[in-house]
Amino acid sequence: MRWLKDPILDVQHLTMRFGGLVAINDLSFMAGRGDITALIGPNGAGKTTVFNCITGFYKPTEGMIALRKPDGSHMLLERLPGFSINWKAKVARTFQNIRLFSGMTVLENLLVAQHNSLMIASGFTFLGVLGIGGYRKAEREAIERATYWLEKIDLIDRADDPAGDLPYGAQRRLEIARAMCTDPLLLCLDEPAAGLNPRESLLLNELLLSIRKDHGTSILLIEHDMSVVMEISDHVVVLDYGTKISDGTPSEIRNDPRVIAAYLGVADEEIEQVEAEIGA
Amino acid sequence: MEIFVQQLINGLTLGSIYGLIAIGYTMVFGIIGMVNFAHGDVFMLSAFIALIFFLILTTWLGMSSIVLALVIVMVIAMVLTSLWGWAIERVAYRPLRGSFRLAPLISAIGVSIFLSNFVQVAQGARNKPTPPMMRDVIVLFQGESGYNVVLSYKQIVIMATTAVLLAIFWYLVQKTSLGRAQRACEQDRKMAALLGIDVDRTISLTFVIGAALAAVAGTMYLLYYGVVSFNDGFVPGVKAFTAAVLGGIGSLPGAVLGGLIIGLIETFWSAYFSIEYKDVAAFSILAIVLIFMPSGILGRPEVEKV
Structure with a gap:
């Protein structure tokens, strides 16, 4: 749990409502400095909404998003005007649909x-x-x-x-x-491997690892391609319906029944069994 | 033949003035998708600023060199008009940026009325003349009918100034970081902000540059016609807007090309047909071009931004 010791990004009780729709519900997580943190979850889980809150596209309904600088000071991203999030707080992002x-x-x-x-x-x-x-x-x-x-x-x-x-x-x-x-401290990547062939996907992994190694940039990524997630990330946060259902290292996530249930769905006869496993 | 060459020269002169104004329309439209209807009046205002400082320099301070006086006047007009352009954007457009699309348009019409009325009250409703200046001409050749084809010093000054300023402006947009930021904001404002570009400041600078070019046009207009009145912003403003649309709104070379075409149509029509209908001719050509090329001569078709 080294991301709890020196987080670069500290999200606390983040809630985003659009009218009556709750896209993110009381989400708290941390991303460690120098880590590659993956944000995963089924479609519509609210991953891109989290990114939009971090990068100032949306003003969160509730909650705090703090970026901790190497010198120990922190900036509250939800209070900064759009361009300062990159210029002052040093957060950069890419998009699911390319915006060059x-x-x-x-x-x-x-x-x-x-x-x-x-x-x-x-x-x-x-x-x-x-x-x-x-x-x-x-x-x-x-x-x-x-x-x-x-x-x-x-x-x-x-x-x-x-x-x-x-x-x-x-x-x-x-x-x-x-x-x-x-020159960002935190790089947010929204599905960087989407639409890439296996060879390009491999090149991407190398690029991300070298960004972390050579530049010390922390990375937060949304990804559906599990080979990328499991291969390169140090820490995985799993969202479903706007809430965090799991948070841990890739191997912990892989075996978490809640994650498996969220991704694959559960047959009726298995519900009791799964409930017993997760202690609900 | 003589008339043709003469009207070509006149048309290019007029066209360069329209082109300078048209750039202001096209840049603002490109970056925030709004037609700045007050731009014609900013041009008129700059002509008044130029007139006032020209009179101060020549009659009060007794400056004898007209060329030097014109250079100083142009720089002063550019600076003061830029301040006006900046202030107008800050007061009348920026607060409405998140609002519905028509709000800044209506606000622009309001600013336009405000400026022309302000000048009317402050400077009076009559035409304001400059003392005669630069009346020398170069006779290029004499036609068979004894008609002299002339190129006046004024026309040389206007065309040369326009060309030099366009070159500087082109460099600014294509080669400097400010120009890159402007083009980036044109394509995707939100993405530009995510790269740390202060979009509001970039938009302000766009208005400042547009106003500075309008001030050059205003000074040249004053030099060419020697007279300016409070409602002189309207017709040249509409013609320059037409030029911007004709060339393809959002396209900078298009604005200059459109300006030259409108200037040429106007002068040729006046020479060969009837001077009363020159505006009708200019606008008819616009209508015809837009039927066949809806995005203008050099404009790109609207691309849906996702």
């Missing part, structure tokens, strides 16, 4: 993610246009960082192509690289 800037080039997608540092270096553009200040140096560094990521995701040859022209798997990798260009 498809009309911009691959390189530009990575440079946009470094907008704030470039804006500061260029004196909000005005000094930069006049050639004053460290804009050139900052721009060079931004391109170097983008190049590093393009090499890492194996897209360096396509840097000047429109992002929308890339094949699906490459777009997924680019979206992760773009999120990493914002």
Whole structure:
């Protein structure tokens, strides 16, 4: 239970209601610093809603989402305005349906993610246009960082192509690289393996492991592909109907009858047996 | 032939002014999907700012170099009009951003009426002239009928200024981080915010840039016609909006192209047919183009954002 000792993300009593529909009900969990934490659950369990609350798309009805920085201070994400969640709290995310800037080039997608540092270096553009200040140096560094990521995701040859022209798997990798260009402490990935073939899925695992190893970024991911979840995650949180039904290491989760029941459903004659097992 | 060349020159001059205004419409539409109906009046306001400072510089301070005075006037007009553009967005549009789609549109019409009435009250309802300036012309060639085809210094200044500013502006949008952020906000505002881009500030800067280009257009308009009145924002504003739609709203090269086309249609129609119906001609062409190309000449078809 090392995630309880040094959590990067501390979600407490999170509730999200849409009118009468309760999408998340009193959810509390922690994600450890440097861990890969997986958020799993059947369709409609509220996983993406949790992500939307963390990244400021929704204002939670109740509850607290705290991001703990390495220096011990914390920021309450539900109180920050949209762009500060990335800029100040250092949380980045990707989407289930890819949201690249498809009309911009691959390189530009990575440079946009470094907008704030470039804006500061260029004196909000005005000094930069006049050639004053460290804009050139900052721009060079931004391109170097983008190049590093393009090499890492194996897209360096396509840097000047429109992002929308890339094949699906490459777009997924680019979206992760773009999120990493914002230099996040916590990277939230919404189904990064969806639609990938087994080979691409394997590459993705390597990429995620190397992000954690080389950059120390903590990862929170939603995933349906159990091979990805079981292979790389340190900690799994299982949701069903907006509540947490299980929380533990992958091997603990694998054998939890509540999880099996939630995923596979239970035959009528087994209900009593399952109830006995879970002690209900 | 002589008339053709002469009208080509006149049309391009007029078209560059329309193009500069049209960029303001098209940029704002691109980033927040709203037609800023007050933009024409921002243009009119900038022409008044230019007029006032031009008179201060030349008659009060006795500056003798017209060119230097014009440069100073243009910079002042750009700065002050930018402040107006920023303030209008802050006061009239930003509070309504989460509201229903028509709310900012109605607010824009309100700002438009406010600006023209404000100028009417502050500056009077009569046409305000500048002292005559830059009246020299270059005779390009003389036609058989004895008709001189001329290119005036004013026209050279207007076309050159427009070209230079468009080049700077193009660099700004394509090569700088601000331009990238703007294009990103155009495509997906929420995603841009998730990458740490302050979307509100980017939108403000879009209004500032649009207003600065309108100020250049206002100064050029004043230089070209030598007269401005409080209701001069309306017709050039509508024509520039037409230009933006014709070129494909949301497309920057489209706005300039649309401006040039509208300017050319207007001058050629005035020369060969009847000057009374020049506006009818411009708008008819717009209607015809939109029937066959609903997204304008260079516009992209609307893509549903998921």
